[in-house]
Amino acid sequence: MRTLYISLVSEFYKSRKTLAFWAAILLPVIICGLITFGFYSGSEKILGFHYPPMVLWAQYSGAALGVMGLLIMPFYVIFMAFSVNNIEHKNDTWKMLFAQPLNKFSIYAAKYLYAVFLIFTCLFLFASLTFAFGHLLQVLVPKYNFDQYNPLNLLINAYTKLFLSSLGILSVQFILSLLWADFLKPMGIGFVGTIMGIITANVGWKYSYLIPYSLPTLALRIAKVKKGADPLDFPVFTQEIWTSLIYAAILFIIGYFIVTKKSIK
Amino acid sequence: MGNYAIETVGLNFNFGNQTIVKDLSLQVPKGSIYGFLGPNGAGKTTTIKILLNLLKSPADQVFIFGKEINSNRIAILKRVGALVEQPAIYGHLTGKENLINRCILLGIKKIKADEMLALVGLTEAANKKASKYSLGMKQRLGIAQALISDPELLLLDEPTNGLDPNGIIEVRNLMIELATKHxxxxxxxxxxxxxxxxxxTHVGIINKGQLLFQGTIDELHLLSKPMLEIELNNIESAGAFITKAGYDIIAQTDKKITIPFTSSQKSGELNTLLIQNGFTVSSLYQQKKDLENLFLDITKTH
Structure with missing residues (x-):
């Protein structure tokens, strides 16, 4: 456990000056900022629709969720998986890392967990900023009715789903980035996978849930489609989420065997 | 086995079908500076990577401090510092941050980073990005990284690579100081x-994965002592005659006999003696090999 902790601290120390780390913070700040600005400057028009508070929150948070879940999220995950490994490829530091008196599993697990941590941070900020900026909008435009509905459940559920459904992609991309030092291969495969995932998810192919790349889209689509007494109260652990977690677990173990067999030439 | 910091026993290593290291039996005594010599591509770096368990060796062929490496990886690595090929440095971090990162990984105090920077003369460049370092500075930072855990055994792969003459002398003195004082x-x-x-203090010469010479530096020097090479007819009886006359024959081919050179006068006396006894001496000359030639010879003929 101690070596895992040490390796995690080191991962943070190494990456804190890189784009990968700052992307986790800047991405939610920029996207939420832009959406909030849109809701602020276009408040006249939006107020004209006379949304009930719940729908207003759904529209507002859906703007970020839609952009994020559909397109940015898969690429963000691909980029994270890449950069956590690339820091070692680029500097030719794998040999140094594996010549340290630390067990290989900790080194590997720390890298994986750090990528998970970055994604979590990013989505956590998305949820928090959506919540905070929503209330900020209420202060700036008092005619809004953001204060009449508590969106926490919606935000927590939606972002938890997005987070869990992205772990499958992360594990695939993590292995690709572990194997290949260059950017194009994992990025190319990830790009094709993402497009394929979005298409299969949208045409409603029966087995699209077996493609990790389609899981974030699927996870969020169901959140939108299901209509019930409270349309925003949806279950978190659905089929896509379980698929994603199973993918993540299996590929995580496979990745470890790749690492132990990895010859440092 | 107890006296060796490193011992390999008939070590073999292949990349696919290609044999990189063949039947290598290194014996590095504790406290020695062991020069591991060989031309490029001889298998030096591969051997060092095996010693660090970066490449997996067959069981019971590699022992560090008397312990088998595959089953004692972490315990051994705790006592070893290494610089392999190009120094492993994160370009986006400063020199100091690179060392602090190493301190984190090794669980040692961060103050060590400053000590090491001073030791390798990088204090002034401590806060400069490592990617902006010159090759020599990177090499020094690499040495600092290898030394930071105060290891008992240091594996340095061409540590003076890219250093200027001053840097080379500094590294040399540092190595001598580490071995003698510490x-x-x-x-x-x-x-x-x-x-x-x-x-x-000790030398191992490797070429094409095979150890061609191993011994103390004095033993290597002995090999390069001046020799007297005598070319003459009737070589077999001449050999017997020379031995009888009290000389040690170092080498004898079908054309020439080699004996240790002692002095010009002695050479002349032997010449006279041979001629008086009916041998035709076609040439008699002193052959002195410097170590460089010796090295070339050792590595070329194999």
Whole structure:
């Protein structure tokens, strides 16, 4: 456990000056900022629709969720998986890392967990900023009715789903980035996978849930489609989420065997 | 086995079908500076990577401090510091941050980073990005990283690579100081014999994965003692005659006999003696090999 902790601290120390780390913070700040600005400057028009508070929150948070879940999220995950490994490829530091008196599993697990941590941070900020900026909008435009509905459940559920459904992609991309030092291969495969995932998810192919790349889209689509007494109260652990977690677990173990067999030439 | 910091027993290593290291039996005594010599591509770096368990060796062929490496990886690595090929440095971090990162990984105090920077003369460049370092500075930072855990055994792969003459002398003095004052064992690889000659107490010469010579630096020097080569007819009886006359024959081919050279006068006396006894001496000359030639000879003929 101690070596895992040490390796995690080191991962943070190494990456804190890189784009990968700052992307986790800047991405939610920029996207939420832009959406909030849109809701602020276009408040006249939006107020004209006379949304009930719940729908207003759904529209507002859906703007970020839609952009994020559909397109940015898969690429963000691909980029994270890449950069956590690339820091070692680029500097030719794998040999140094594996010549340290630390067990290989900790080194590997720390890298994986750090990528998970970055994604979590990013989505956590998305949820928090959506919540905070929503209330900020209420202060700036008092005619809004953001204060009449508590969106926490919606935000927590939606972002938890997005987070869990992205772990499958992360594990695939993590292995690709572990194997290949260059950017194009994992990025190319990830790009094709993402497009394929979005298409299969949208045409409603029966087995699209077996493609990790389609899981974030699927996870969020169901959140939108299901209509019930409270349309925003949806279950978190659905089929896509379980698929994603199973993918993540299996590929995580496979990745470890790749690492132990990895010859440092 | 107890006296060796590193011992390999008939070590073999292949990449696919290609044999990189063949039947290698290194014996690096504790406290020695072991010069690991060989031309480029001889298998030096591969051997060092095996010693660090970066490449997996067959069981019971590699022992560090008497312990088998595959089953004692972490315990051994705790006592070893290494610089392999190009120094492993994160370009986006400063020199100091690179060392602090190493401190984090090794669980040692961060203050060590400053000590090491001073030791390798990088204090002024401590807060400069490592990607902006010159090759020599990177090499020094690499050495600092290898030394930071105060290891008993240092594996340095061509540590003077890219250093200017001053830097080379500094590294050389540092190695001598570490071995004599701090009782470290150092295995240092190089393709330059002159480099090794000045620091090493022991030498191993490797070519095409095979160890061609191993011994103390004095033993290597012995090999390069001046020789007297005599070309003459009737070589077999001449050989017997020379032995009878009290000389040691070092080598005898079908054309010439080699004996140790002692002095010009002695050479003349032997010549006279041979002629008086009916041999035709076609040539008699002193052959002196410097270590560089010796090294070339050793590595070329195999």
């Amino acid at each position: 009782q470290k064992t150092i295995l240092v690889s190089s393709h330059l014999l002159a480099e090794i000659e000045r620091t090493a």
